[in-house]
Structure formats: C-alpha cells, structure tokens
Amino acid sequence: EVQLVESGGGLVQPGGSLRLSCAASGFTFSNYAMNWVRQAPGKGLEWVSGISGSGITTYYADSVKGRFTISRDNSKNTLYLQMHSLRAEDTALYYCAKVRIPSGWSIFDYWGRGTLVTVSS
Amino acid sequence: DIQMTQSPSTLSASVGDRVTITCRASQSINSWLAWYQQKPGKAPKLLIYKASNLESGVPSRFSGSGSGTEFTLTISSLQPDDFATYYCQQSNSYSPTFGRGTKVEIK
Numbered sequence: 001e002v003q004l005v006e007s008g009g010g011l012v013q014p015g016g017s018l019r020l021s022c023a024a025s026g027f028t029f030s031n032y033a034m035n036w037v038r039q040a041p042g043k044g045l046e047w048v049s050g051i052s053g054s055g056i057t058t059y060y061a062d063s064v065k066g067r068f069t070i071s072r073d074n075s076k077n078t079l080y081l082q083m084h085s086l087r088a089e090d091t092a093l094y095y096c097a098k099v100r101i102p103s104g105w106s107i108f109d110y111w112g113r114g115t116l117v118t119v120s121s
Numbered sequence: 122d123i124q125m126t127q128s129p130s131t132l133s134a135s136v137g138d139r140v141t142i143t144c145r146a147s148q149s150i151n152s153w154l155a156w157y158q159q160k161p162g163k164a165p166k167l168l169i170y171k172a173s174n175l176e177s178g179v180p181s182r183f184s185g186s187g188s189g190t191e192f193t194l195t196i197s198s199l200q201p202d203d204f205a206t207y208y209c210q211q212s213n214s215y216s217p218t219f220g221r222g223t224k225v226e227i228k
Contacts, residue, residue, distance in 0.1 A: 035217075044219055044220070044222045045157075045159075045165065045210070045219040045222075046219065047216065047217045047218065050215065059215045059216060061216065095165075100170060104212075105212070105215060106210075106215070106217035107155050107167070107170045107171075107212045108155075108165070108167060109167045111164035111165055111166075113164060114164060
C-alpha cells in the first residue's frame with residue numbers, strides 16, 4: 001500500500017525557514033517523480049515544485065522560485081522541501097504527491113495528509 | 122503559465138441528478154487534463170486523467186471528456202458520497218496548474 005507521510009510543518013516568523021519531509025513507502029520511490037502541492041486555508045490547490053525520480057531535474061512555481069528547494073534521498077525514500085524567506089502568503093497545508101506512472105510528471109495518484117505551515121509574527 | 126478556469130464555482134444538486142462541471146484552459150493542452158475530488162479535511166483524490174481515463178477504483182458514474190481547451194466532468198447520477206469540491210488540473214507542462222474548484226452542494 002502506497003503511503004506518503006509529511007512532517008516538519010509548524011509556526012514560523014516571516015523571513016524564517018523550515019524544512020518539510022515526506023516519507024514514502026509501498027512503491028519503488030526512485031522510479032517516480034514527486035511533487036509538493038499546497039493549499040492555503042479555505043483556498044484551492046497550488047502546485048509548488050516537482051523533482052524527477054533521479055533527483056536531477058527540478059521545477060518550481062514562480063511564487064517560490066529562488067526561495068524553496070526541492071530534493072530527495074532515494075536511499076531513505078524521502079522527499080524534502082527546504083523553505084527560506086517565508087512570507088505570510090506561504091501559509092498553507094503542504095501535500096506531497098506521487099506521480100501516476102514512472103515516466104509521468106504531473107498527474108498525481110497518491111497524496112499525503114499534508115503538513116501545515118503557518119507564517120506569522 | 123497556463124490558466125485553468127472552472128465553472129460553476131458552486132453547484133447545488135440533488136441525489137440522482139446529472140451534474141456537469143466545465144474547465145477551460147487558456148491555451149491548448151491536448152488531452153492533458155486531470156480531475157480530482159476533495160472532501161473537507163482530506164487530500165485530493167484522482168478521478169480522471171488524460172481527459173477521459175477513469176482512475177482505477179473510481180465509480181463509472183464519473184466520466185470526463187474534451188480536448189484542446191474545453192473539458193467537462195460529468196457525474197451521471199449524483200450520490201451522497203459525491204458532495205465535495207472538484208478541481209481540474211492541466212498536466213501539459215512541467216508547471217501544472219489547477220482550476221479554482223467547483224463545490225457540489227446538496228440542494
């Protein structure tokens with residue numbers, strides 16, 4: 001059974017940093033691209049970043065480019081999102097999401113439960 | 122970025138109704154369109170991918186159609202479990218974007 005478990009969220013002051021993790025199990029992690037998608041309270045879904053199975057290729061939404069870094073450790077079956085220079089508008093529930101097929105990029109068939117990031121003074 | 126416009130934003134319907142949600146892309150995305158269902162406090166669930174392909178385990182009352190810039194999600198006979206918010210998402214680029222969602226409410 002595929003499982004994705006996010007952690008690392010919390011309350012942080014504007015300008016601060018946070019690192020999110022997503023522990024994956026139930027599939028061959030290194031074969032699949034992984035993504036982060038966020039949802040501000042009461043709002044819709046926003047794609048944040050994606051990374052290829054090898055970890056070589058990464059993409060970012062314009063809203064986080066230069067501030068967030070996605071990475072993965074295939075030996076630990078874990079996805080990360082390092083977040084710097086956090087802003088109030090980054091407040092959201094952050095989901096990690098698995099792509100549907102090994103050659104795919106942005107169709108997400110499994111999602112974690114999310115970890116909440118709150119940016120406030 | 123490709124913009125995705127969903128309509129309506131809210132839909133009131135009764136059990137047994139046929140429901141249609143529309144999604145329009147700002148440029149052609151061929152058939153690279155997915156639909157997700159999200160219930161309060163839960164993660165999104167993939168329903169349809171590549172415009173018309175039903176994800177495994179999803180009831181056959183859900184169907185998708187369209188290509189290019191115009192797409193629809195249809196629920197043939199609305200069930201109590203279907204009251205939720207539905208999102209379309211383009212998967213044509215390395216920067217996927219979602220529609221703003223359609224909330225299906227009980228009439």
